[in-house]
Structures are given as C-alpha cells and as structure tokens.
Amino acid sequence: MNKAHLIAALLATACALPASAATYTFVVAGLGGEPGYEQRFREHAAAVASAAEKAAGSTANVISLSGDAARADAVKRDIKTLAARMNANDSAVIVLIGHGSYDGENYRFNLPGPDLTDSELARLFDELPARDQLIINATSASGAVIERWQKPRRVVITATKNGGEKTATRFAQFWAQAVASEAADTNKDQIVTAAEAYAFATNQIAAAFKAETSMATEHARMEGNDAGRFTLARLGAGEVMPDNPEVAALLSQRGAIELDLNRVKEQKASLPDTQYYDQLEEVLVRLALLQKEIDAKAGGGATP
Amino acid sequence: MMTRTATLVLLLFAATVGAQSIDYDPRRAVELRPCDEHRYHGRSEQARTCYAKLLESPTPIVQAEAAWAVGDIQRANRIFRDTVQNNERAVQPRVRWARLYLQTHQYSDAVELFGEALKVFPNDVHAKLGLASVYAERFEGQARPLVEDALKQDADLIEAHLLTASMDLEEGQLDDADKALDRAMRVVSKEKLPPLEVYTLRASLEMARGNNPDQWIKRILDYNPRYGAMYQQLAHFEIMRRRYKEATVLLRRAVEVQPDLWGAHAELGSNLLRLGNVNEARTHLQAAYSGDPYSPTTVNSLRLLDRIDEFSISEDPVVIGQDTYQVQLRLHKKESDVLRPYVLDLTSRSIQSFSQRYGFKPREPITVELYPDHDDFAVRVAALPGIGLLGVTFGYVVAMDSPSSRPTSEFHWGSTLWHEMAHVFTLEVTDHYVPRWLSEGISVFEEWRTGPTPGVAVTPEAINALEKKQFLPVADLDSGFIRPSYPGQVQVSYMQSGLVCLFIEQRWGFEQLGVLLRQFDGKRTTAQAIEATFKIAPAAFDKEFDTFVRTRFANVLANFEDWQRQMQAARQAIQKERWADAVEPARRAVALYPEHVGGDSAHLMLAKALDKLNRRSDAIVALEDYRRAGGWDPTALRELARWLDEAGRTQDATNLMVSLNYSDPLNAEVHAQLGERLLTAGRNEDALREFQALLALNTLDQAPAHYGMARALREMGDKMGSRRHLLDALATAPHFKPAQALLLKMIEERS
The missing domain is CATH 1.25.40.10 (Tetratricopeptide repeat domain)
Known part of the structure; x- marks a missing residue:
C-alpha cells in the first residue's frame, strides 16, 4: 500500500459505518506445531478477540477458536453460527492466525486434523451475509490467497506478498499489538481502524527486520478500499458511543469539521505557509472546541 | 587441476595489462631476454617490436610470454592453458600462468595454480614465492614461513629477499629490511639482473627512515625513465x-x-x-x-x-575557547537529520578533549562520514589491511559504519567515533609518523578513559593471549596488526596496545604518553622512541609491562578456568530460570574478571537473576557496576533506566538514557521518552533535540514529535515555531487531546 493510499485510508475514518450496523468478528488460531507457536498463536488470538469484544460492546459478536478446538469442522460450524447473527448492513471481520502452506496450486490453513484450503475458506466467507468484510490472513504463505479472495466491499490483508514467503510470520504479533494499545491510533481518536492497524503492523515488521539487520521474510499486502471503515478496537474512555442523540448530533458536526480539515490539508502545497497555518488553526480550533462540548456531554471520550 | 570456469572468466579479458613484474626465474626462455632488457629500460616500442616477433615462436611458453608482454592477455591465457593441459606435470608454465592471474586480480585462481605446481614439484621455489606474494599482498601470516622455506633451498633467490624486505618495511622493521636489501643487491650484482625493484625498496627504506630517497629515484629513472x-x-x-x-x-x-x-x-x-x-x-x-x-x-x-548524491553534507563551526574548528559531516540522507546532532556533539567533545590532552589544535577541517551500508564503508578502506573494521581515519577524514549498519547490541558507534577521532590527533601530531600500535593503543586507551563508555573493558581473547604469553614485544607490536600469525591476533593487538598506554599512564604519568607520541617524527623506530622517552631498553619496558598486566589481571589469570566454570554455571541456571542458583556463580565470575562486559557478561547475568529474585536494589548495583566497567548493552541500560525511575532516581535515569543515544540513536522510543523527561526537567533545548530526532525518524505516529517540539519551543519562547508544530501535530492527529488543550490555551493567551 503506498503512502497516498494509506493517508486516504486513514482519512476515511471520518466516514464510519452506519451507526446501526454491528461488527462480527471470527478469530482462529491454527495449529502451532510446537508449544512456543501454540502459545503465541493463542495469545494473539485472545488479544484480537478481546479488542473486538470491547469494540462491539458485546461478547456475542465475537467467536474465537484456538488450540485443539480450532478444527476444520468447528471453524465451518462457528462461522455459520456467526453468519446467522448478522445481516447485510453489518460488517464481518475474520482473522486467521497460525501457519499456512502453499504447494503452487492450493493454499492450506494449518489446523489440528484436516486443513482448510483457500477455496473452502472462500466459500465460507462468501456465505457471510455482511456486505462489508475484512479478512486478515496472518499466516505464512497467505499472499497466495489475496487475489482469490478479493470481492467488492471486501478488504483482504495477508501477511506475505505471495505463497512463496513460507517462513513463520510476525504479522499476527504486531496486529495483536495494534489493537491492544494506543500505539496504532495515529489520529488519536481512540479508535484503531483496520487501516491504522495495517500501517502499524507493517511498520513494526519492517523495523524489527531492520533492527536485526536481517533480510525481511514477509511483506504484507492489503487489497480493497477504505480499510479505515472497519473499527477493530476502541481504546480507553472511548469505548462505545453513548446512546444519546445530542452527542450523536455533535459527532456528526465533528465529521463535517474533519472534512474541512482534509480540504485544508489537501491545499498545503498550493497555499503560502502563513495562509495554510492560519486556515489550519481556524479548523482545528473549531474541532477542539467541539470536542470539549462532546466530552462534557458524553462524560469523556465518545467516539462514533 | 585448474578449473575451466576460472579459465573462461579470464578469456573475457581484453588487453588488460598493468605493470608486469620482473621474472627472476632462471628458467625464463633465453629468447625473451633481449626483449625484457628493452622493457626493463623503459624502451616500450623496441620491447613491443621485439616481443611481437616472438609471437610465432615454436616454443609455446615463449609465445605466451610474448603475448602477455604485448598486452594480448587472452592469447597468453589460451597458450598457458593449452600448455598446462598438454602436460600435467608442467611446473613453470603453471607458475607463470598463475602470475598472469595475479595481474588480472583473480587471486584464488592464482593460488590454485601455484598449489597445482607445488603438487607436481613440491620444492619449486618460484611456485612457493608466487604463493608467498599472494599471502603477503593479503597481509596473511603464512607469507613469511614460505619465503623462509624457499630461502633455505636457495639463499640467492632475489625475489625472496625482496619479499622479505617489503614485509619488513610494512611492519616497520627497517634494519631487517636493510639487511634483506643488501642480500638482494648482492645477487642482482652477481647475476646482472635488473636492479629496479631493489632500488625501489631502497628508496622506500630511505623514506621510512625519514631520509631523502632522491639518489635511488634518480638511479631508477636513469635505468628506466618510464x-x-x-x-x-x-x-x-x-x-x-x-x-x-x-x-x-x-x-x-x-x-x-x-x-x-x-x-x-x-x-x-x-x-x-x-x-x-x-x-x-x-x-x-x-x-x-x-x-x-x-x-x-x-x-x-x-x-x-555513483551514489554520492545519497549523502548530505553539512559544515559546522565548533568553538572551543578562543578557537574555531570546522567540522564537515557526510551522512546518508535517510538518517542525516536524526544522527547529525549526536555526531556533531561527540565530534566537538572529542576535539575539546584531545586538543587539551595532546596539546594539538587541528589545522584543517575535520570530515566525518557515516555509512549505513557496510559494503560502502569497506570500499573506503579497501586498500588497508584488516577485516571487520568499524571505522578508519585518513588524517582529517574519518569514515565509519553508521549505527544503522549493524545490530545495536553489536556496535557502539559513539565509542567508534571517539576512537577514530583520537586517531585524527595522533596522526596529525606526528605528521602521520605514529606507528600503528601506538595510534591504536591511544585510541583504545581514550575509549577507556574519556570516551562515551569509560571503563577498561578487556576481552577474554586478550586474557587468553596473555596467559599463553602471546603478547608481542612492544618494538614488534605493529606486526600483530599488519600480518597476524593466529586468528584474532589483530583484536588482541588492539587490547595489548591499549594496555601498553594504560601502563605508561600508571607507571610514568599521562604526560609521558604525549612525550612518547611526539618521538615519532619519521626518524625513530618504536625501540628508539621507547628508550628516548622512558630511558629504558625496550626489553626492560616489555618486562615491566608484563609484570603490570599480570598483576592487574592476576585474579583472572590465576583462575581463568574457574571463571569459565562459574560463567557456565550461571548461564545454565539462567537458562533453566533457576535464579537463586545463578547469583553466586555470576557474582564470583564478576569478582574474578570484572572487565568482561561483552554480550554474555556475568554482570548482566547477575543483574537479571537478582531482579528475578525481587532484589531490585542489588540488581541496580550490578548493572551500575557493569556500566562503570565499560558495559553499554542498550537493552540492559534501558532496563536499568526503568529500574532507576522506579527507585525514584529520575535524574540518573535521564542521564543514562541520554547516553543511549550514542549506542542506539535510531530508537524512536528512547527519543520520545527522553524528550518528555528532559522537558519535565526543564532542559528544553535538549528536549527539542530529542523530539527533532523523533520527527526525523519518520515514525508512523508523528504527532507526539510535533507536540513535543511545540512544547519545547514554547518553553524556549519561540511562539511562532511552537504554533506551527502544534498545528502540525493536530493536522496529523486531529483528536489528540493534549494538543487540543494546548491549542485552546494558546488561543486564549493570544486574545
């Protein structure tokens, strides 16, 4: 993802999903093969699921499988269970953590017992009623599926650029960090979106390989538009939007100011410095004052 | 036998001739000699015409030599190859073919061919000398035994005497070189051989002695003006x-x-x-x-x-007292904004320290270059001996690895820069006549005494060498750097040289180190300089030094095996997370050998075990001891900073974190934390520097850097700068509440 796309995705957080829509998350930690991986995969899955529950405000919106429970039939069964709870206006987030393999034709997600192939998984995702879908395949060789799983209104993220990157990946570790701390929340709105989490994870992976001065064995990819519309975590005070029409109206005003802000920023190159900063100040002061009002009414950091 | 691949590579060559050295092999064909005579006298055209006539000689080796001499390398190679293929036992053609490879930079192929020749005839002295010349060129220790072996077979081998003299000259053994050249000259006169190479080394010897070489240059140019x-x-x-x-x-x-x-x-x-x-x-x-x-x-x-544009150049004046020095930094654009303030700060401090300690003021601008790609740095030092170097000083130009070129736990760039800056002074004080050992010794000594990681850190390899009596006499210490005779000797020689300087400081006082340095004016050997400075013979100096080091390291020397056992016990206990079992062996290992501060230092194991046992204050003491001994592992010191904070020693923690910039300057978290700490401590300019570095690191989240700069600038009274960075912070992160609060405060103050 280039920088322009990333900025566009980050800015897109201003246009969040409809308030009535819910987000349903399904997390699977596959076969570790050795105790170290088993434990790590389980921990990453737990962190992702916990953030999703907090963001959704309900444990019913999240199903997580790990260890021996994460067998192919259980995956099929639980994904259908979750599908039964959602409708077309909802959004679905699927997170696959663990090892994957690719033989040049088929990708396989490694599970206890029989694996699931990329086409079996694709059929399951296609059966989800939610039109907005975010699928994160954090396994090795996951890049093999990115084109196969693409679909309108679906964002697909893979830990590797293709099926040839077969080394155990670090992507899930940093994805879990992204949704569990403020580090990824670069616009400081107390929400971590998929765009922010992706930017954070890829940045951290590059930094980790650089610090070790070793050759990078994974290069994540993201395909699909507006990853910023998927809320993965709500941080600190900004958990769930209060059911308060007054606050909702203010948040709507805030969205409008954010669009003004984007317009000013887009003009940065064409405006003289003084004028740019004057315009920036005017918009940012409006935003800061409005935020004070929102905080006073919502009792601390309401977020859409 | 010779591989075809190598042959094919050589076939790609066009006419790539450089200077062909003199072939002293008596087996050289007589037909070639009149042509050689022209060549040795610089009569190029006559030589070419003469050799050209031999291109159709019935003797293949003559054809090959003629082709080589006229620059037809491809043809020469083909004939040598065919000759060798037609006669598996051909020795001289192999030796000459190998020489052809040497001229075309294919050293490993040349070594293989010399080896093949020696397999056919193990006593072939010219094959031995060919091999020795490769080793000598690579500064490898096997060169001398081979030459000595050849000389045992034939004491009149002129090339052996020349190689000996050349190596002696490289190692500063001038009297030995003189004798070797005398022997060479006797053979040249007796055999009526061209004296060019002997005269050349004579001229070199004169220069090494600080004398005028003109008489030899004149003789050479009279013989061959080209x-x-x-x-x-x-x-x-x-x-x-x-x-x-x-x-x-x-x-x-x-x-x-x-x-x-x-x-x-x-x-x-x-x-x-x-x-x-x-x-x-x-x-x-x-x-x-x-x-x-x-x-x-x-x-x-x-x-x-071709990639020089990737580097940015800055020029800064450094004012020390009444004097101003110019410092030029050449840093890669991708990291120059982050590194520049720290590199400049350390360079300035080193100029201040060394100009005072050695009484010398730099007379030219000093350039410091940092390379993020070690291979680029290696190109800068390609002509120098020594592998795995971190930095090199060419007088007023310092080139070194950048912190980004190596893992942070392996490379303290601040110490390296300090070391190299000491070279600037030792080289320039002596007009570059300082011997390698003393220049390196003072650099190591200054790392220990005044550098960013003070403490006499001595490696187990050096202790081991000391125990095995492998330390060299001071007069011969340069050879440990130039032509090491065992693996790791270069590193041991660095340590020994540093210890020699430490010994001088302890025995005669620091000032005498400067006096010794100034002895090197191009006319004195190490032995003479030692005698002139300390009024004792080099042998007596060596004896006293030996006593000094053996006393200083008596504990570990007497108990080296015990130290290894304790280290092993502590390591195993740590691995098994049996923290209580690790404490005593680690403590004993530290007591025996506190100077060991490498990656697996007992200090670190002790601190870890104590911390795990909830003995935090003891763990702090352990890491502070480690640091005092010269330890600098950034992970350990970040942990120590955290512990100091928790113990309420905020100021100490902040100072410790400041020091981390000289080992781990590309760590965003350190800059972010340090910026906040310094701001809290009211050290606004320092805080600004940290936030600037954080911003330059171009991290994903730029808002904290801008916000930090806004606050630092505000405290410094720069309202305009503060406003811009505050607005930049909010443009990046519009919901950043602390920045929003400061913005509203700023507006309120303005109205």
Whole structure:
C-alpha cells in the first residue's frame, strides 16, 4: 500500500459505518506445531478477540477458536453460527492466525486434523451475509490467497506478498499489538481502524527486520478500499458511543469539521505557509472546541 | 587441476595489462631476454617490436610470454592453458600462468595454480614465492614461513629477499629490511639482473627512515625513465604509514611517468577519495577502469561515487575557547537529520578533549562520514589491511559504519567515533609518523578513559593471549596488526596496545604518553622512541609491562578456568530460570574478571537473576557496576533506566538514557521518552533535540514529535515555531487531546 493510499485510508475514518450496523468478528488460531507457536498463536488470538469484544460492546459478536478446538469442522460450524447473527448492513471481520502452506496450486490453513484450503475458506466467507468484510490472513504463505479472495466491499490483508514467503510470520504479533494499545491510533481518536492497524503492523515488521539487520521474510499486502471503515478496537474512555442523540448530533458536526480539515490539508502545497497555518488553526480550533462540548456531554471520550 | 570456469572468466579479458613484474626465474626462455632488457629500460616500442616477433615462436611458453608482454592477455591465457593441459606435470608454465592471474586480480585462481605446481614439484621455489606474494599482498601470516622455506633451498633467490624486505618495511622493521636489501643487491650484482625493484625498496627504506630517497629515484629513472611502478611502490608504503597526502604526490608522479599504469590510477583515485577530493578521484578511477575494467577496487569505488548524491553534507563551526574548528559531516540522507546532532556533539567533545590532552589544535577541517551500508564503508578502506573494521581515519577524514549498519547490541558507534577521532590527533601530531600500535593503543586507551563508555573493558581473547604469553614485544607490536600469525591476533593487538598506554599512564604519568607520541617524527623506530622517552631498553619496558598486566589481571589469570566454570554455571541456571542458583556463580565470575562486559557478561547475568529474585536494589548495583566497567548493552541500560525511575532516581535515569543515544540513536522510543523527561526537567533545548530526532525518524505516529517540539519551543519562547508544530501535530492527529488543550490555551493567551 503506498503512502497516498494509506493517508486516504486513514482519512476515511471520518466516514464510519452506519451507526446501526454491528461488527462480527471470527478469530482462529491454527495449529502451532510446537508449544512456543501454540502459545503465541493463542495469545494473539485472545488479544484480537478481546479488542473486538470491547469494540462491539458485546461478547456475542465475537467467536474465537484456538488450540485443539480450532478444527476444520468447528471453524465451518462457528462461522455459520456467526453468519446467522448478522445481516447485510453489518460488517464481518475474520482473522486467521497460525501457519499456512502453499504447494503452487492450493493454499492450506494449518489446523489440528484436516486443513482448510483457500477455496473452502472462500466459500465460507462468501456465505457471510455482511456486505462489508475484512479478512486478515496472518499466516505464512497467505499472499497466495489475496487475489482469490478479493470481492467488492471486501478488504483482504495477508501477511506475505505471495505463497512463496513460507517462513513463520510476525504479522499476527504486531496486529495483536495494534489493537491492544494506543500505539496504532495515529489520529488519536481512540479508535484503531483496520487501516491504522495495517500501517502499524507493517511498520513494526519492517523495523524489527531492520533492527536485526536481517533480510525481511514477509511483506504484507492489503487489497480493497477504505480499510479505515472497519473499527477493530476502541481504546480507553472511548469505548462505545453513548446512546444519546445530542452527542450523536455533535459527532456528526465533528465529521463535517474533519472534512474541512482534509480540504485544508489537501491545499498545503498550493497555499503560502502563513495562509495554510492560519486556515489550519481556524479548523482545528473549531474541532477542539467541539470536542470539549462532546466530552462534557458524553462524560469523556465518545467516539462514533 | 585448474578449473575451466576460472579459465573462461579470464578469456573475457581484453588487453588488460598493468605493470608486469620482473621474472627472476632462471628458467625464463633465453629468447625473451633481449626483449625484457628493452622493457626493463623503459624502451616500450623496441620491447613491443621485439616481443611481437616472438609471437610465432615454436616454443609455446615463449609465445605466451610474448603475448602477455604485448598486452594480448587472452592469447597468453589460451597458450598457458593449452600448455598446462598438454602436460600435467608442467611446473613453470603453471607458475607463470598463475602470475598472469595475479595481474588480472583473480587471486584464488592464482593460488590454485601455484598449489597445482607445488603438487607436481613440491620444492619449486618460484611456485612457493608466487604463493608467498599472494599471502603477503593479503597481509596473511603464512607469507613469511614460505619465503623462509624457499630461502633455505636457495639463499640467492632475489625475489625472496625482496619479499622479505617489503614485509619488513610494512611492519616497520627497517634494519631487517636493510639487511634483506643488501642480500638482494648482492645477487642482482652477481647475476646482472635488473636492479629496479631493489632500488625501489631502497628508496622506500630511505623514506621510512625519514631520509631523502632522491639518489635511488634518480638511479631508477636513469635505468628506466618510464618506471612508474617505483612511485606506486613508494606510495604503497606511505599509505601503509597512513601518509595519504604524501602518497598522492607520489601516485601523481607514477601516472605522469607511466600514463598507462592503471593500478597507479586506481590507487590515486582511492587515495584522493580518502582525502575527500571526489572529483579528481573520479577522473583517475575512470582512467583506471578504461585500462583495467575488472579491478574490483576500481569498480566498487566508482559505484560508490555513483551514489554520492545519497549523502548530505553539512559544515559546522565548533568553538572551543578562543578557537574555531570546522567540522564537515557526510551522512546518508535517510538518517542525516536524526544522527547529525549526536555526531556533531561527540565530534566537538572529542576535539575539546584531545586538543587539551595532546596539546594539538587541528589545522584543517575535520570530515566525518557515516555509512549505513557496510559494503560502502569497506570500499573506503579497501586498500588497508584488516577485516571487520568499524571505522578508519585518513588524517582529517574519518569514515565509519553508521549505527544503522549493524545490530545495536553489536556496535557502539559513539565509542567508534571517539576512537577514530583520537586517531585524527595522533596522526596529525606526528605528521602521520605514529606507528600503528601506538595510534591504536591511544585510541583504545581514550575509549577507556574519556570516551562515551569509560571503563577498561578487556576481552577474554586478550586474557587468553596473555596467559599463553602471546603478547608481542612492544618494538614488534605493529606486526600483530599488519600480518597476524593466529586468528584474532589483530583484536588482541588492539587490547595489548591499549594496555601498553594504560601502563605508561600508571607507571610514568599521562604526560609521558604525549612525550612518547611526539618521538615519532619519521626518524625513530618504536625501540628508539621507547628508550628516548622512558630511558629504558625496550626489553626492560616489555618486562615491566608484563609484570603490570599480570598483576592487574592476576585474579583472572590465576583462575581463568574457574571463571569459565562459574560463567557456565550461571548461564545454565539462567537458562533453566533457576535464579537463586545463578547469583553466586555470576557474582564470583564478576569478582574474578570484572572487565568482561561483552554480550554474555556475568554482570548482566547477575543483574537479571537478582531482579528475578525481587532484589531490585542489588540488581541496580550490578548493572551500575557493569556500566562503570565499560558495559553499554542498550537493552540492559534501558532496563536499568526503568529500574532507576522506579527507585525514584529520575535524574540518573535521564542521564543514562541520554547516553543511549550514542549506542542506539535510531530508537524512536528512547527519543520520545527522553524528550518528555528532559522537558519535565526543564532542559528544553535538549528536549527539542530529542523530539527533532523523533520527527526525523519518520515514525508512523508523528504527532507526539510535533507536540513535543511545540512544547519545547514554547518553553524556549519561540511562539511562532511552537504554533506551527502544534498545528502540525493536530493536522496529523486531529483528536489528540493534549494538543487540543494546548491549542485552546494558546488561543486564549493570544486574545
């Protein structure tokens, strides 16, 4: 993802999903093969699921499988269970953590017992009623599926650029960090979106390989538009939007100011410095004052 | 037998001839000798005509030599190859073919061919000498035994005497070189051989002694007015002594008298690069490439020059007392904004410290170059011996690895810069006559005494060498750097040299180190300088030094095996997380050998075990001891900073974190934390520097850096700058509440 796309995705957080829509998350930690991986995969899955529950405000919106429970039939069964709870206006987030393999034709997600192939998984995702879908395949060789799983209104993220990157990946570790701390929340709105989490994870992976001065064995990819519309975590005070029409109206005003802000920023190159900063100040002061009002009414950091 | 692949590579060569050395082998065909005579006297056209007539000689080896001499390398190679293939037991053709490979920079193939010749006839002295010359060129210790072996077979081998003299000259053993040249000259006179190479080394010897070499130069040019190799050889020894400016003058003369001496063009280009003269360097490197496109040194240097625009150059005045010094930094653009303040700060501090300690004020601007790619750095030092170097000083130019070129736990760039800056002073104080051992010794000593990681850190390899009595006599210490005779000897020699300087400081006082340094004016050997300074013979000096080091390290020397056992016990306990079992062995290991502060230091194991046992205050003491001993592992020190914070020692924690910038300057978290700490402590300018570095690191989340700069600038009274960074912070993160609050406060104050 280039920088322009990333900025566009980050800015897109201003246009969040409809308030009535819910987000349903399904997390699977596959076969570790050795105790170290088993434990790590389980921990990453737990962190992702916990953030999703907090963001959704309900444990019913999240199903997580790990260890021996994460067998192919259980995956099929639980994904259908979750599908039964959602409708077309909802959004679905699927997170696959663990090892994957690719033989040049088929990708396989490694599970206890029989694996699931990329086409079996694709059929399951296609059966989800939610039109907005975010699928994160954090396994090795996951890049093999990115084109196969693409679909309108679906964002697909893979830990590797293709099926040839077969080394155990670090992507899930940093994805879990992204949704569990403020580090990824670069616009400081107390929400971590998929765009922010992706930017954070890829940045951290590059930094980790650089610090070790070793050759990078994974290069994540993201395909699909507006990853910023998927809320993965709500941080600190900004958990769930209060059911308060007054606050909702203010948040709507805030969205409008954010669009003004984007317009000013887009003009940065064409405006003289003084004028740019004057315009920036005017918009940012409006935003800061409005935020004070929102905080006073919502009792601390309401977020859409 | 010789591989076909290597042969094919050579077949790609066009006419890539440089200076062909003299073939002293008595087996050389008689038909070639009249032509050789022309060549040795610089009568190029006559030589060419003469050799050309031999191209159709019925004797293949004569044909090959003739082809080589007229520059038809491809043909020479083909004939040598066919000759060798037709006669598996051919020795001399293999030796000569190997020499051809040497000239075309294919050293491993040459070694293989010399080896094949020796398999056929193990006593072939010319194959031995060929092999020895490869080793000598690579500064490998096997060279001397081979030469000595050849001389045992035949004491009249002129090439053996020349090789001996050359190695003696490189190692500063001038009297030995003198004797070897006497022997060589006797053979030359007796056999009526061309004296060019003997005279050249005679001239080199005169220069090494600080005398005028003109009488020898005149004799050489009278014999052969186009003998540029003489100037190239003189330059080689000047480069070995790090006298780069003087080498440049000689190399210019080399290409003047012999414009097609491509090796001299290449060396001149490299040397001009060392001196920072990029444009002229490029001209000579391109000239070298046009005549010899397969020299890796030339190709690498030109590639480096092709990417010179990736580096940014800054020039800053450094004011110390009444004096102003110019410092030029050449840093890669991708990291220059982050590194510049720290590099400049340390360079300035080193100038202040060394100018005072050694009573010398730099007379020219000092350039410091940092390379994020170690291979680029290696190109800068290609002409110097030594592998795995971190930095090199060419007088007023310092080139070194950047912090980003190596893992942070392996490389303390601040200490390396300090070490290199000490070289600037020791080289310039002595007009580059300081011997290698003393220059390195003072640099190591200054790392221990005044550098960013003070503490006499001595490696187990050095202790081991001391125990095995492998330390060299001081008068011979240079050979440990130049031609090591066992693996790791270069590193041991660094340590020994540092310890010699420490000994001088302890025994005679620091001032005497400066007095010793100033003895080196180009006319004194180490032995003479030692005698003149300390009024004792070098042997007596060595004896006292031996007593000093054996006393200082008595504990570990007497208990080295016990120390190893304790280390092993502590390591195993740590691995098994049996923290209580780790404490005593680690403590005992520290007591036996506190100077060991490497990656697996007992100090670190002790601190970890104590912390795990909830004995935090003891763990703090352990890590503070580690740091005092010269330990600098950034992970351990970040942990220590956290512990100090938790113990309420905020100021100590902040100072410790400031020191981390000299080992781990590309760590965003350190800059972010340090910026906040310094701001809290009211050290606003320092805080601003940290936030600037954080911003320059171009992290994903830029808002905290802008916000930090806004606050620091506000405290410094720069309202305009503060406003801009505050607005930049909010443009990046519009919901950043602390920044929003400051914005509203700023507006309120303004109205």
